[in-house]
Amino acid sequence: MRAAARQRLSFLPLLAVVFFNVSGGPYGIEDAVSVFGPGLTLLLLALTPLLVSTPIALAMAEMASALPEEGGYVAWVRRAFGPFWSFQVGWWSWLNSFVDVAVYPALFADYLRFWRPEMTAVERWLLALGFVWLLTAVNLSGVRVTGWGAVALSAGALAPIVVLSAAAASHAGHAPWSPFAGPGQGLWSGLGVGIAVMMWNYSGWDTPSTVLGETHEAGSSYRRALWWALPLIALAYIVPVAAGLAATGDWERWQTGHWPVVAAQVGGPWLAGAVVAGAVTATAGLFLSLVLTNSRLPYALAREGQLPRWLAATHPRTGVPWAAVLLSSAVYSVCALWSFKELIVLNVWLYSLTLLLELAAFVALRLREPALPRPWRVGGGAAGLWLTAALPSAAALLAMATAGWKNTAAGILAAFTGPVAWALWRRGGRR
Numbered sequence: 001m002r003a004a005a006r007q008r009l010s011f012l013p014l015l016a017v018v019f020f021n022v023s024g025g026p027y028g029i030e031d032a033v034s035v036f037g038p039g040l041t042l043l044l045l046a047l048t049p050l051l052v053s054t055p056i057a058l059a060m061a062e063m064a065s066a067l068p069e070e071g072g073y074v075a076w077v078r079r080a081f082g083p084f085w086s087f088q089v090g091w092w093s094w095l096n097s098f099v100d101v102a103v104y105p106a107l108f109a110d111y112l113r114f115w116r117p118e119m120t121a122v123e124r125w126l127l128a129l130g131f132v133w134l135l136t137a138v139n140l141s142g143v144r145v146t147g148w149g150a151v152a153l154s155a156g157a158l159a160p161i162v163v164l165s166a167a168a169a170s171h172a173g174h175a176p177w178s179p180f181a182g183p184g185q186g187l188w189s190g191l192g193v194g195i196a197v198m199m200w201n202y203s204g205w206d207t208p209s210t211v212l213g214e215t216h217e218a219g220s221s222y223r224r225a226l227w228w229a230l231p232l233i234a235l236a237y238i239v240p241v242a243a244g245l246a247a248t249g250d251w252e253r254w255q256t257g258h259w260p261v262v263a264a265q266v267g268g269p270w271l272a273g274a275v276v277a278g279a280v281t282a283t284a285g286l287f288l289s290l291v292l293t294n295s296r297l298p299y300a301l302a303r304e305g306q307l308p309r310w311l312a313a314t315h316p317r318t319g320v321p322w323a324a325v326l327l328s329s330a331v332y333s334v335c336a337l338w339s340f341k342e343l344i345v346l347n348v349w350l351y352s353l354t355l356l357l358e359l360a361a362f363v364a365l366r367l368r369e370p371a372l373p374r375p376w377r378v379g380g381g382a383a384g385l386w387l388t389a390a391l392p393s394a395a396a397l398l399a400m401a402t403a404g405w406k407n408t409a410a411g412i413l414a415a416f417t418g419p420v421a422w423a424l425w426r427r428g429g430r431r
Contacts, residue, residue, distance in 0.1 A: 348399050
């Protein structure tokens with residue numbers, strides 16, 4: 001099938017896909033307040049997008065401008081370092097999605113307990129499976145339907161947070177930054193560990209590049225989506241946290257799922273219910289958008305002969321890589337049967353490794369192929385190049401260094417599956 005026949009994402013749907021690949025809203029950020037303290041949390045929420053997210057977005061924007069190809073960073077790493085490393089970056093990202101994306105069906109069912117606390121294990125499992133396959137069906141309908149679905153879900157996820165923030169601001173009676181840090185948290189040590197932690201709340205700027213081949217005016221659309229998403233996501237974290245702390249002052253009680261408590265205090269039960277509905281909507285948007293972008297990883301590898309060719313099958317009308325979508329969703333269904341929250345620590349290693357490879361490709365291609373057409377490029381000459389690569393690389397290395405030995409062992413074992421899978425596939429291919 002000719003690539004020109006495929007459906008295309010326009011700017012607004014791509015922006016919604018970027019929003020969900022990176023954030024999905026402030027749901028789940030509450031723990032940071034009680035761990036780091038109000039002031040330090042707000043400082044981290046402001047510094048992380050400046051020191052980590054902006055350089056990543058700059059590097060991804062330049063690469064997308066130069067090589068707006070399907071598979072995104074898989075294609076960029078292949079161009080810079082060859083097929084072995086492009087397989088690793090694609091494999092590690094796809095493997096990471098098994099424990100990352102599969103959390104959202106279970107989280108969706110858990111949020112619904114707000115309205116049905118007597119939910120049984122069987123009902124929870126059926127809800128999770130229904131969630132997976134309904135949103136998989138949307139993905140199979142084409143990127144236009146998926147993209148506009150993400151737009152609608154992003155509005156549904158953010159609307160209750162806007163109302164909550166306004167209601168909380170009207171009840172402000174506390175300095176939201178006081179106390180600055182929690183017990184035992186120093187400024188410099190807290191900043192170091194905190195940025196490593198916050199990195200995961202601001203990660204995923206590279207992931208939507210996998211659908212560049214299905215995006216209208218891919219290079220410029222992706223760049224504009226990144227520039228719009230950066231302040232939107234930062235504000236979606238900072239504003240409700242600041243307003244909620246100003247209204248309640250109960251920072252030591254903030255844990256995952258605390259937003260409905262804040263909403264009930266400032267707006268009553270109806271607002272608490274609306275915030276839960278927003279969280280449910282956010283899980284749907286996250287899963288919908290992450291299936292879209294992560295299913296393109298096995299598809300891109302299969303097109304290069306690095307995974308079975310049947311994974312490169314596309315629908316003749318929509319161009320959707322239906323085999324890769326179905327296989328990914330089948331794995332997510334299996335993973336959703338158990339609680340994989342403990343395995344999210346693999347994000348620290350697998351995402352860091354892929355990010356380091358992508359940033360290395362950014363530097364290598366700039367140095368080795370300076371004549372490669374780049375309609376948009378990071379400014380500042382050599383200093384701009386190295387600073388853009390160094391800041392997020394340092395954050396990734398810091399996150400890996402502070403992960404703890406158990407998480408490090410799990411991450412290293414997971415990373416070694418890449419070379420093993422490569423060797424097995426190469427041997428099978430030669431045979």
